[in-house]
């Protein structure tokens with residue numbers, strides 16, 4: 001696989017080798033690296049991307065979920081072009097941001113008020129600092145294998161060496177007893193519990209409703225804020241996973257697709273918490289950021305939520321992609337391969353076993369190797385996943401393309417599984 005890949009990507013190889021002179025490993029986003037070198041993408045169209053060596057792929061890397069709208073949605077593009085032609089750096093409120101804030105507050109149950117920033121990482125840092133100010137406490141609880149951005153990584157191994165400039169404790173995802181015990185043991189120190197209602201980078205493991213309900217009740221009992229990181233999962237249905245599960249956190253963070261494909265982050269929550277930022281208050285908290293309300297993200301994001309990814313479209317997309325995920329599981333079962341896609345709707349990962357895991361302790365560590373092999377094997381068939389093998393589906397994908405995704409991935413898994421078994 002590796003030799004075929006190298007032979008098929010001479011121009012990518014040349015560009016990546018030049019890049020290594022000025023960036024460590026030629027790379028500025030660790031998650032995009034893979035061995036021997038990543039291919040350089042020249043362009044995207046709809047739900048496909050084309051590399052500098054002339055290969056076109058079905059785009060299941062989906063910019064790690066930020067690519068929900070695909071590469072050139074006409075409505076979003078028109079909004080961005082209008083914003084571009086009206087001038088970019090206005091240093092003032094603009095006519096888009098309140099509309100986007102309204103769309104979000106109407107849609108997500110936990111949001112009375114929201115503020116914008118530039119990335120999901122920033123949104124999470126601001127939410128944690130807000131919780132610290134609101135509660136007067138300074139410790140946080142996260143999930144083992146949780147991922148909240150480049151400085152808030154709780155996965156094992158190398159990645160976590162950069163993690164968490166915060167006093168924190170960890171609990172295992174979807175383990176009610178352990179999570180409640182950890183909360184109780186730290187109840188007087190905890191400002192907030194932050195979790196992803198679908199553990200994303202930790203293998204796309206969906207939360208159990210009972211787990212979220214238990215953590216909700218326990219945090220509430222001790223005046224600890226519950227923060228859902230819905231940076232990725234806000235795409236799963238009309239009101240994200242908080243709506244799906246009917247569990248309302250005190251605060252929620254966002255990012256990714258909501259910016260219409262451009263840099264974006266947001267954090268919001270209950271009125272009494274968010275009003276700490278009201279600048280007319282003498283003791284108002286400071287939240288600044290040059291590009292917080294940049295017109296391109298605000299205009300594209302507003303057009304996206306109000307005209308493209310409407311509440312009904314979000315529900316329909318969840319149903320359609322959940323059907324695709326089921327078909328992939330059935331195709332793998334039909335081939336007799338003990339591999340299944342975890343996740344929900346348009347976000348999935350391959351795991352070894354006949355049942356999709358819900359806890360990290362139920363995952364098989366050989367799946368990492370399998371996903372890397374499937375990544376390379378699928379490239380040969382004209383489909384790109386993320387380098388670590390996660391799949392994201394996007395709005396421009398037709399039914400026929402989703403069937404191709406099932407066929408290519410199940411075929412690649414069937415061929416590569418014997419090498420890890």
Ligand code: PMP
Nearest residue numbers: 119120121147148149200231255
């Ligand atoms: N939270 C989650 C759950 C994420 O998946 C990510 C990014 N993959 C982030 C936060 C960080 O967002 P950003 O990359 O925009 O900083």
